[in-house]
Structure formats: structure tokens, C-alpha cells
Amino acid sequence: MRAYNDKNVMTNTIHIIGLGVAVDAQLSNHAQEALQTADIIFGSERQLDTIATVDVQANAEKKLLPSLSQLKKAVDALSHHTIAILASGDPLYYGIGRWANQQLTQQQLYFYPAVSSVQAACHQLGLSLQDVDVISLHGRPLVSMRSVLNAQQTLVILTDKNSQPMAIAQECVDAGFSQSLIWVCEKLGYPQQRVRQFSAKELIVNTPSPKTLTFDPLHVTVVNTQGRGGVLPEFPGIPDEHFSTGEVAGKGMISKREVRLAILSLLQTSNDDVLWDIGAGCGGVAVELALWRPRAAIYAIECHEKRLEHLAINRDRFGVVKNLHIVQGRAPDILATLPAPTKIFIGGSDGELPALLPHMWSLLAMSGVLVVSAVTDNTRSIVNDFINTELHTSAMQDDVESVDIAVTRKKRYDGQWQEQKKLPVTLYRFKKY
Numbered sequence: 001m002r003a004y005n006d007k008n009v010m011t012n013t014i015h016i017i018g019l020g021v022a023v024d025a026q027l028s029n030h031a032q033e034a035l036q037t038a039d040i041i042f043g044s045e046r047q048l049d050t051i052a053t054v055d056v057q058a059n060a061e062k063k064l065l066p067s068l069s070q071l072k073k074a075v076d077a078l079s080h081h082t083i084a085i086l087a088s089g090d091p092l093y094y095g096i097g098r099w100a101n102q103q104l105t106q107q108q109l110y111f112y113p114a115v116s117s118v119q120a121a122c123h124q125l126g127l128s129l130q131d132v133d134v135i136s137l138h139g140r141p142l143v144s145m146r147s148v149l150n151a152q153q154t155l156v157i158l159t160d161k162n163s164q165p166m167a168i169a170q171e172c173v174d175a176g177f178s179q180s181l182i183w184v185c186e187k188l189g190y191p192q193q194r195v196r197q198f199s200a201k202e203l204i205v206n207t208p209s210p211k212t213l214t215f216d217p218l219h220v221t222v223v224n225t226q227g228r229g230g231v232l233p234e235f236p237g238i239p240d241e242h243f244s245t246g247e248v249a250g251k252g253m254i255s256k257r258e259v260r261l262a263i264l265s266l267l268q269t270s271n272d273d274v275l276w277d278i279g280a281g282c283g284g285v286a287v288e289l290a291l292w293r294p295r296a297a298i299y300a301i302e303c304h305e306k307r308l309e310h311l312a313i314n315r316d317r318f319g320v321v322k323n324l325h326i327v328q329g330r331a332p333d334i335l336a337t338l339p340a341p342t343k344i345f346i347g348g349s350d351g352e353l354p355a356l357l358p359h360m361w362s363l364l365a366m367s368g369v370l371v372v373s374a375v376t377d378n379t380r381s382i383v384n385d386f387i388n389t390e391l392h393t394s395a396m397q398d399d400v401e402s403v404d405i406a407v408t409r410k411k412r413y414d415g416q417w418q419e420q421k422k423l424p425v426t427l428y429r430f431k432k433y
Contacts (some may be wrong), residue, residue, distance in 0.1 A: 012075070012078065012079050012080065012081060012083070012108055013082045013083070013108060013110070014075065014083045014084075014085065014100070014104060014108045014109050014110070015031075015034040015035065015037075015038060015082070015083070015084045015085070015110045015112065016085050016087055016091040016096065016097050016100055016109060016110065016111050016112065017031050017034060017035055017084055017085070017086055017087060017091070017112045017114075018031070018087045018088070018089050018090050018091050018095070018112055018113050018114030018115075018116075019047060019050050019051070019086055019087065019088060019089070019114055020089065020114035020115045020189070021088075021089060021114075021115050021116070021117055021119075021120040021188045021189035022050070022189040022190075023050065023189065023190055023191070024050055024052075024053055025050040025051050025054060025114075026114055026115065027054065027112075027114070028112060028114075030112060031112035031114070032054065034084065034110060034112060035051065035054060035056060035084050036054075036055060036056055036057065037057075037082050038056065038057070038060055038082050038083060038084035039057055039059065039060050039061065039081055039082055039083075040060070040061050040063065040078055040081050040082070040083045040084070041056065041060055041061070041062045041063065041083075041084045041086065042063050042064075042065045042066075042071065042074075042083065042084070042085045042086065043062070043063075043064070043065055043085070043086030044064065044065050044086070045064065046218075047065070047086040047087075047088065048062050048064075048086070050086075051086070065085070065086070068096075068099055068103075071085075072103050072104075075104065085100070087114075088116070088117065089114055089115060089116030089117055089118070089119070089120075090113045090114060090115075090116040090119075091111055091112070091113065092111055092113065093113075093116050093118065093134075094116075094118070094134070094136045094138075094158055095116075097111055117158070117185075117188055117220050118134055118156050118158070118220065120185070120188040120189060120220075121156055121183075121185040121188060121220040121222055122156065122222075124185055124188070124195050125183055125185075125195070125222060127154060127156075127222070131154060132154045132155065132156050132222075133148060133153060133154070133155050133156070134155075134156045134157075134158075135148055135155060135156075135157055135158070136157075136158040137157055137158065137159050137160065137162075137163035137168075138158050138159060138160045138163075139160060140163075140321075140322070141162075141321050142162055142163050142167055142168075142171065143171075143316050143319050143321055144319050144320075144321050144322055145157070145163075145168065145171050145319060146171065146175065146232055146317070146318055146319025147290075147291055147294065147318060147319035147320050147322075148319070149171065149172070149175050149177070149225065149232055149319075150225065150229075150232075150234050151177070151225055151227075151229040151234065152225065152226075153223075153224075153225045154222065154223070154224045154225075155222070155223045155225070156220060156221075156222050157220070157221045157222070157223065158220060159219065159220070159221055161217070163221075164215060165182060165184050165198070165203060165215060165221055166203055166204055168182065168200075168221055168223065169182055169198070169200040169201075169203040169204045170200075170204050172200040172223060172225065172227075173200050173201060173204060174231065175229065175231045175232050176227050176228050176229040176230050176231040176232075177200060177225045177226060177227035177228075177229055178199075178200055178201040178227050179199060179200070179201065179226040179227045180199065180200040180223055180224060180225045180226050180227060181197060181198075181199060181200075181223070181224045181226065182197070182198045182199070182200055182203060182221060182222070182223050182224075183195060183196065183197050183198075183221070183222040184196050184198070184215055184219055184220075184221055184222075185219060185220045185221075185222065186215060186216040186218065186219040187216050187218055187219070188218075188219075188220065190218075192216070194216075200223075232318065232319075233291065233318070236261060236264060236288060236292055237257050237260070237261050238257065238260075238284075238287070238288060238291075238318075239257060240254060240256055240257055240284075242317075243282055243283070243284055243287070243310075243314050243317075244282065244310045244313040244314055244317065245282045245310050246282075246306060246309075246310055252281075252282055252310070253281035253282045253307050253310075253348075254281055254282045254283070254284030254285075255281075255284045255285050255347060255373070256284075256407065256422055258405060258407045258422075259373070259405050259407070259425050259427070260284050260285055260288060262403060262405055262427055263285055263345060263347075263371060263373070263427060264285075264288060264289065264292070266369075266371045266401070266403075266427060266429045267289070267343050267345060267369060267371055268369070269289055269292075269293045269296050269343060270293070270296065270342075271293065271295040271296060272295065272296070272342075273293070273296040273297070273342045273343050274296070274297045274299070274339045274340065274341050274342050274343070275289060275296060275297070275298050275299065275341060275342070275343040275344070275345065276299050276301060276335070276338065276341045276343075276344045276345070276360075277289070277298065277299065277300045277301065277345050277347065278301050278331045278344065278345065278346045278347065278348070278349065278356070278360070279301070279302065279331070279346065279347045279348025279349055279350065280300035280301060280302045280307075280311060280326075280347065280348075281302065281307050281311070281347060281348060282307050282310040282311055282314060283300055283310070283311040283314040283315060283324075284314075285345060285347060286298050286300035286311070286315075286324055287314050287315065287318050287320055287324065289324075290315075290318075290320035290323050290324035291318055291319075291320050293323075294320075294322065294323055295323070296323060297323055297325065297339065298320075298323055298324045298325065299325045299327050299338050299339075299341075300324060300325065300326050300327065301327045301329065301331050301334060301335070302326070302327070302328065303328065303329055303330045303350065308326065308328055311326055312326060330350065330352075331349070331352065331356060332352075332355075332356060332359050332360075335363070340363065340365060341363060341364060341365065341368065342364075342365045342367075342368045342369075343368060343369050343370075343371075344360050344363075344364055344368070344369070344370045344371070345370075345371045345372075345373075346360065346370070346371070346372045346373065347373045348373075353379060353382050353383075354382050354385070357372070357382070357383070357386040357390070358386065358389075358390050361386075361390055361430070361432070364432050365432070366432055366433070367431070367432065367433070368431070368432045369429065369430070369431050369432075370429070370430040370431075370432070371427060371428065371429050371430075372427070372428045372430075373425060373426075373427055374425070374426040374427075374428065375423055375424075375425055375426075380426055383426075383428050387400060391430075396433070399430075399431065399433075400428060400429070400430055401428070401429040402426060402427065402428050402429070403426070403427050404424055404425070404426050405424065405425045405426075405427065406421075406422070406424040406425075407421075407422040408420070408421050408422070409422070
């Protein structure tokens with residue numbers, strides 16, 4: 001990407017300009033110079049108001065910012081124009097800058113940062129930025145908050161109409177953090193600026209009616225989690241009984257915790273992985289993969305309606321709605337619609353494993369990993385046939401990892417240990433070269 005002082009002449013130059021947190025735009029000298037060169041300026045009504053006192057070209061056309069899909073069309077149509085797109089704070093921190101990098105040619109783009117509402121809120125409360133976690137619920141489901149809600153944590157949250165303070169407080173209470181402190185920072189940088197503090201419990205239990213307790217749409221919510229917690233997982237190995245399966249807690253179509261941990265370890269999922277979970281059941285493996293690797297794309301393939309129902313419940317329960325994609329259908333038929341995988345886990349095949357294994361192997365990217373779970377001797381035999389027929393060289397056949405897991409759980413009843421033996425499971429790991 002070019003620096004802002006590059007003098008090369010280009011068509012359709014686009015300046016993404018942060019305005020700061022104030023009634024009037026807080027522009028650096030470079031940002032002000034860039035704005036003065038623009039003949040087309042896009043911004044929301046509020047953003048355009050903040051540059052009312054800034055000298056711009058007399059013939060500069062100010063336009064209301066359209067939807068992002070329409071903005072792309074508008075920018076493409078304005079060749080040989082210098083365009084400014086206004087951003088509320090830092091364009092590249094939960095702002096429009098990320099979209100611009102994804103949709104526009106980087107050689108066109110210049111970025112100009114300013115103080116963001118996140119920074120302004122932290123400074124109002126005396127919080128060090130390195131000690132907080134920032135999330136955006138703007139345009140995102142409220143339940144996605146669950147995937148990052150942990151004990152002894154300070155969250156700075158960008159919100160929208162569906163993630164108002166009362167809704168956030170309810171999520172905290174439901175997660176066992178009813179003593180959490182919540183600050184609502186409204187109209188930061190404006191004369192009407194206001195910062196109010198609540199406890200999560202009092203905000204949802206003892207607040208006045210919505211008509212008397214209102215919040216300005218322009219606000220940032222800060223949460224310091226306090227309370228017993230224990231409802232949402234904070235480390236790999238979610239207890240089986242926390243999953244919805246439609247059966248007695250801890251039973252049903254999920255990989256049991258001890259086996260699930262081994263599967264996670266064998267897959268070694270990375271940030272940019274595309275992973276297929278074939279025969280996802282109620283989603284034990286898929287949920288944990290999505291929870292601990294939020295930047296990976298997890299596709300849970302399942303054809304049974306009841307399991308799909310509980311898979312969706314578990315996705316929402318743990319807040320992994322952003323990167324866990326539920327795919328209804330049978331493998332391999334439904335797979336043609338999915339992005340190519342870098343990792344594959346086969347937990348169930350509904351009798352299709354002999355044909356499915358070589359097909360999955362052919363679709364897997366080079367350096368990709370395939371992990372297969374086998375409970376019956378027949379399944380183990382099918383996997384061994386795959387090794388002997390599809391992995392043609394002795395080196396490939398030798399580079400297969402396998403582990404047998406036989407779990408015996410013990411609990412105390414009336415002062416005595418009671419044993420519960422689980423069916424032994426064999427896990428196979430293949431890496432493609």
C-alpha cells in the first residue's frame with residue numbers, strides 16, 4: 001500500500017479519513033489536506049456535519065454514505081475522481097477500512113487515523129488499552145458475545161439497536177456474572193457526553209421502565225465481568241453435559257470430552273483453516289473448534305434433522321455464530337457447495353465411509369490433515385483398506401498416526417466409586433504431501 005505522501009498520479013484515488021470523537025472533526029494536517037483535494041465526499045449525516053467548518057473544494061459533492069454494496073458500485077463508477085470516505089474514528093479498527101482493503105485496490109487507498117470511540121471510552125474510565133478486549137456487536141448477533149465472555153475480564157463493546165446495555169447485562173447474568181459492572185459512555189466528545197455505571201443485575205432487575213431509562217444511540221458499553229461464572233467454557237474440554245443433545249445431560253450424539261480433546265490436538269486447527277466436520281452430530285467437535293479458533297471457518301455437515309436442531313442450539317449457546325457454518329445434507333453430495341478444505345474430520349459417515357475416505361482425500365489441500373474416528377471393528381477395517389489402497393507409497397503409509405482411547409469415568413456415590421466405561425475409540429490422522 002502506498003504512503004499518503006506518494007506523488008504518483010492515479011485514477012480514482014480514495015482517502016479513508018478518520019474524524020475523531022468530537023462535534024467538529026479532529027483532523028491531522030495530512031488528513032485535512034486529503035479532504036481538501038476530494039471532489040466527492042461520502043459520509044453519514046452526522047459525519048458530514050462534523051466537517052461543516054472544514055474548508056473543502058467549492059465544487060466538492062457531499063453524498064450520504066450508501067450501503068457497502070452500493071458504495072462499491074458508486075466508487076467503481078467514479079473513475080478519475082478523488083474520493084473521501086469519512087469514518088467515525090480509526091478506519092482500520094472496527095471501521096470501514098477493513099471493508100475498503102477487501103473490496104478496493106490497495107494502490108488506490110490512503111488511510112488517516114484519528115482517536116476512536118474505544119480509545120475515548122477507555123480514557124474516560126482510566127483503562128489501559130492493552131488490558132481490555134474489544135468486540136463489535138454492531139450488525140452481529142448478540143449471542144456472539146458468549147464466545148468471548150470470560151471471568152475477570154474487561155470488554156469494550158461497540159453496539160447497535162440489538163445489543164443495548166440491558167441485553168448485554170442479561171447475557172452477563174445468564175453467564176453467571178451477575179455482579180459485573182457496566183459503564184455506558186454516551187455522546188463521547190459532545191457537550192452532552194455522559195458516563196453512567198450500573199451492575200448487571202440491577203440493570204435488568206431494578207431499572208425503571210424503558211421510557212425512563214434510555215441510552216443515546218451513539219454510545220460504547222464497557223463491561224468488567226464479576227461473579228461465579230462457570231456457565232460458559234474458558235478452556236478446551238467442554239463438559240459433555242453442557243451440550244444440548246435431546247437426551248439425558250452428557251449423553252447423545254457428541255464426541256465425549258476426552259476423545260474430543262484428542263481430536264482437537266490431532267487437527268491442530270490454525271487461524272486461516274477451512275475445516276469440514278463430516279457427520280457433525282450435535283456439534284461437540286465443531287463447537288470447540290469454532291470457539292478456540294474464531295478466525296477459522298468451520299463447516300459442520302449433518303443430515304439428521306434432530307441432530308441439526310441441537311447443533312444449532314449449541315452453536316448459539318456458545319456464541320460461535322460467526323465462524324461455525326451449519327450445512328444440512330449428506331456427504332459427499334453437499335460438499336460441492338463448500339470452500340475447499342485444509343482440514344477434515346470424519347466423525348460419522350452414515351455407512352458411506354468406503355467411498356467417502358478416498359473422495360475426501362482427493363479434495364483435501366496439500367499439507368492438509370484428515371482425522372477419522374472409528375468405534376467399530378468394521379470402521380477400523382475400512383480405514384486400513386484405505387491406507388493400503390490409496391496411500392500408495394510405503395512412506396505415506398508409515399506417516400499415519402493412530403491412537404486408541406478407552407475412557408473409564410469414575411464418580412462417587414454414597415462414599416463409593418462407581419465406574420462408567422465408554423466404548424473404545426480409535427483416531428487416525430493423515431497428512432497429505
